[in-house]
Amino acid sequence: MDSITTLLRNKGFKVTPQRLAIYNVLVNTKTHPSAEMIFNELQPVYPTMSLATVYKTVEILRELGMVQMLNVGEDSFRYDAIVETHPHICCTACGRVDDLEGIDSAEFVKSVEAATPYELTGQQFYFYGICPECQKKKMQQH
Amino acid sequence: MDSITTLLRNKGFKVTPQRLAIYNVLVNTKTHPSAEMIFNELQPVYPTMSLATVYKTVEILRELGMVQMLNVGEDSFRYDAIVETHPHICCTACGRVDDLEGIDSAEFVKSVEAATPYELTGQQFYFYGICPECQKKKMQQH
């Protein structure tokens, strides 16, 4: 099977605690963290780890197809260990980014494929709105 | 009517040659330029204009709803004077960004609206692929 360990080794990369830790953060969260968020999350456990290592590692993981990069319109990129293309939704009030699950975009993609002279290779869908938590907060204010 | 001049004035902004020039670049192109591209385009005509002015101006135009910002996954943002939400397609070989015209996303958006607890306010669709020019180039190489 293709565990992260095997995958790294097969491609000639060394398996280090840092790399495993960074990948684990991504696998075990649904928050689509940025490099800095990953860094902060690991700070208590790996106090000597540097941000540069996070950046170098997510780049390797991306090359290996283990993570994908997102940009919802912020200054920084976010990372997602779910590499299958799926739409994301971003709260314009608090900035959280969620997966949109159970959405079938096949028809929509097909209609684009038919309409463009490009040879399609992928896509990224970002939705924006107010998350349930922020809706509640808004109601309380009024 | 709502010319750029009127709009600026009504909102208490002054109408300067720089602002008009920047908006004109955006209205007259389909290339979705970044701030730097706008700056370079205006360099011959406004040799003293600074990049900072471009950034300040596109921000004002965005507030006024005259341009929208895009991020196709590059380090920099791009700007589009067509503010109606419409999908974009980006060539992964040469980096050009085109509008996808005549695509109806209403059904797709509706399906997302039904599936998320978020209160939807907008969306951004990015497609990736190889543009016709780059397809030709690739064929010539083989």
Next chain:
DNA sequence: CTCGTTGCAAACACTTTGCACTAAT
């Protein structure tokens, strides 16, 4: 004349790079 705007340079935020030291194989 007045106040917002420009252009410059400095400051910022995010990311990348160079390199000596360290650790995985």
Next chain:
DNA sequence: ATTAGTGCAAAGTGTTTGCAACGAG
């Protein structure tokens, strides 16, 4: 033992800010 990876600091991008000189109203 060999070679790649880490952590640090410095350098690189893209963008924003502070401020004196300027120009639109």
